[in-house]
Amino acid sequence: MRSRRAARRVKSGDGHALQRFRWWQLLGRALFYLRLGDGDGGHTVYAVDVRHNRTDSSGFANADLYVDGRHHARSRFPAAFPVPGGTIEVKKSAFGLKRCHYVTADGTARQLSPDRVSAEGRRAHLDRAHPALSRGISVFSSIVLVVSLAVLVMQLLEKLTQPAPIAANIGTFTSPVDLPVWLNIAVGAVTALASTERALRLRYNWLLDGGAG
Template sequence: MRNRRAARRIKSGDGHALPRFRWWQLLGRSLFYLRLPDGDGGHTVYSVDVRHNRTDDSGFANADLYVDGRHHARSRLPAAFPVPGGKIEVRKSAFGLKRCHYVTADGSEHRLQPDRSSAEGRREHLDRAHPALSRGISYSSTIVLLVSLAVLVMQLLEKLTQPAPIAAQIGVFTSPIDLPTWLNIALGVVAALASTERALRLRFNWLLDGGAG
C-alpha cells in the first residue's frame, strides 16, 4: 500500500538539465548521486535534488530525480523512485533529509553520495579528512540532544502533575532543573543545531531529533 501511494506521487519530468550546486544554496538544497551499471559496460547517474525552502502549490516539499543530468521525475516527499534493481527512498525531517538511500530488491540499503559542494558533502569530507574531530562533533550532538530531552521531560512532568486532581493522586513532581527563560531558549537553539548536524549525516531518531523539533 505504501509503495502504491508513493507511485501515485510521482510525476514525469520535463527533461531540463540538472542545475549546478551553488554556494549560496548550502543551507537550502540537498543533492545526492547514485551510479548504477547500465548493462552495456557503462554507468547511469541518478541524481536526487531536494530544495528545502521550496514547496508546491499545495504546500508540500518535493524531490526531483535526474537521470544522466536530465530531469526524469518529481515526487512529493516522502518519495520512492523506482530505478533498476530497486528504488531510491527520500524522506525529510524538520532539519534536513533523514533518508536518501538506494534500497535493492533484496532489501539491502546504500546511502547515496552527496554532492561535494553541498552541506552534506562538506560534512562527509570533514569525516574523511578529520575523523577524530568528526567523531567529537557527532558525540557532542548526541549528548546535547539527550540533555535537551531530559530537561524537556522533567519540565513536562512538573507541569502535568500540577493540576489539583493529579497532585492529589500522585503528588507534584518538582524538576531538579529550573532554567531561566533565556537558557531554555539557548538550549533549544543548540538542540536544533545538533539535529541539523545529524541530518547532514542522514542520522535521525524519532525521539532525539523529533523531540528537538
C-alpha cells in the same frame, strides 16, 4: 499499500537540466548522486535534488529525480523513485533529510553520495579528512540531544502534575532543573544545531531528532 501510495506520488519530469550546486544554497538545498552500471560497460547517473524551502502549489515539499542531468520525476515526501534494480527512497525531517538511500530488490540499502559542495558533502569530507574530530562532533551532538530531551521531559512532568486533581492523586513533580528564559532559548538553539548536524549525516532517531523537531 505503502508502495502503491509512493508510486502515486511520483510525477513525470519535464526534462530540464540539473542546476549546479552553488555555495549560497548550503542551507536550503541537498543534492545526492547514485551511479548505476547499465550492464554494457556504461553507467547512468541519478541525482536527487531537494530544495528545503520550496513547495508546490499545494504547499508540499518535493524531491526531484534527475537521470544523466535531466529532470526525470518529482515526488512529495516520503519519495520512492523506481530505478533499475531497486528504489531510491528519500525522507525528510524538520532539519534536513533523514534518508536518501538506494534500496535493492533484496533489501540491501546504501546511502547516495552527496554533492561535494553541499553541506552534506562538506560534512562527509570532514569525516574522511578528520575522522577523530568528526566522531567528537557526532558524540557531542548526541549528548546535546539526550540532555535536551531529559530537560524537556522533566519540565513537562512538572507542568502535567500541577493541576489540583492530578496533584491530589499522584502528587506533584518538581523539576530539579529550573532554567531562565534566556537559557531555555539557548538550549533550543544548540539542540537545533545538533539535530541539523545529524541531518547532514542522514542520522535520525524518532525519539531524539523527532523530539527536537
